[in-house]
Amino acid sequence: MKKVSFLIGISAIVFTLFAFNTTGGKLVSSKTHIKFFSHTSVEDIQANNYASVSTIDQATGDVVFSVPMQSFEFEKALMQKHFNQEGFLDTKQFPKAKLKGKITNLSEIDFSKDGSYNAIIEGELTIKGKTNAIKEKGTVTVKGNVISTASTFSIVLADYGVAFEKGKPSTNIAKTVEITVHAEYKPE
Numbered sequence: 001m002k003k004v005s006f007l008i009g010i011s012a013i014v015f016t017l018f019a020f021n022t023t024g025g026k027l028v029s030s031k032t033h034i035k036f037f038s039h040t041s042v043e044d045i046q047a048n049n050y051a052s053v054s055t056i057d058q059a060t061g062d063v064v065f066s067v068p069m070q071s072f073e074f075e076k077a078l079m080q081k082h083f084n085q086e087g088f089l090d091t092k093q094f095p096k097a098k099l100k101g102k103i104t105n106l107s108e109i110d111f112s113k114d115g116s117y118n119a120i121i122e123g124e125l126t127i128k129g130k131t132n133a134i135k136e137k138g139t140v141t142v143k144g145n146v147i148s149t150a151s152t153f154s155i156v157l158a159d160y161g162v163a164f165e166k167g168k169p170s171t172n173i174a175k176t177v178e179i180t181v182h183a184e185y186k187p188e
Contacts, residue, residue: 027111027147027185029054034067035180042172045079047072054183056149058111061103063121065181066096088162089128097127101134109140116141119149127160138181147185154178 032052038045051071055064069091074080084091101123103109109117117140125134138151154176157163164173 025058026188027056027058028188029183029185032065032181032183036072037178037180038174040172040174045074045173047074047080047083049073054185055188056103056185061106063099063101063103063123065099067098068096070095094128097125099123099125099134111140111142111147114142114144121151125155127155128162130160132159145186148183149185150182152178152180
């Protein structure tokens with residue numbers, strides 16, 4: 001009977017260690033910051049979004065970002081109105097942007113060891129119902145129990161069905177905009 005109790009006790013300890021081990025599990029971020037930046041000679045336009053969510057599967061390298069488009073906040077209310085309207089991003093019809101990809105150099109990232117690791121993400125970015133393949137660089141930083149990611153990359157608006165041939169938007173909004181992403185993750 002003592003052997004059975006001992007085996008049950010050891011099994012419970014081993015199970016507990018595996019259940020709470022973050023290595024190899026899914027990480028979730030509700031602390032994200034996505035910044036949209038456009039520079040032209042006429043004006044700079046910047047918007048911030050703190051409502052996005054993301055997951056990283058440490059075992060497979062799968063990465064997903066879901067971005068509620070109406071959550072971008074602009075300095076001027078008119079900029080926000082134009083961003084959301086039908087002629088630009090039509091956020092009523094296309095309420096979310098999504099990045100679905102994979103860290104292709106996962107073997108070079110140790111989620112259990114403090115450090116800063118270069119990451120390469122390949123996948124698909126969907127904005128306004130248009131999906132394009134992407135391959136971008138970023139950084140995964142591990143510090144204590146906090147895992148964070150950061151990346152800055154550019155997208156061509158016309159690739160996502162946003163193009164202006166004439167009028168004020170064609171001079172005020174850059175054809176290529178910069179996207180900056182920062183997220184902090186915790187185990188699911």
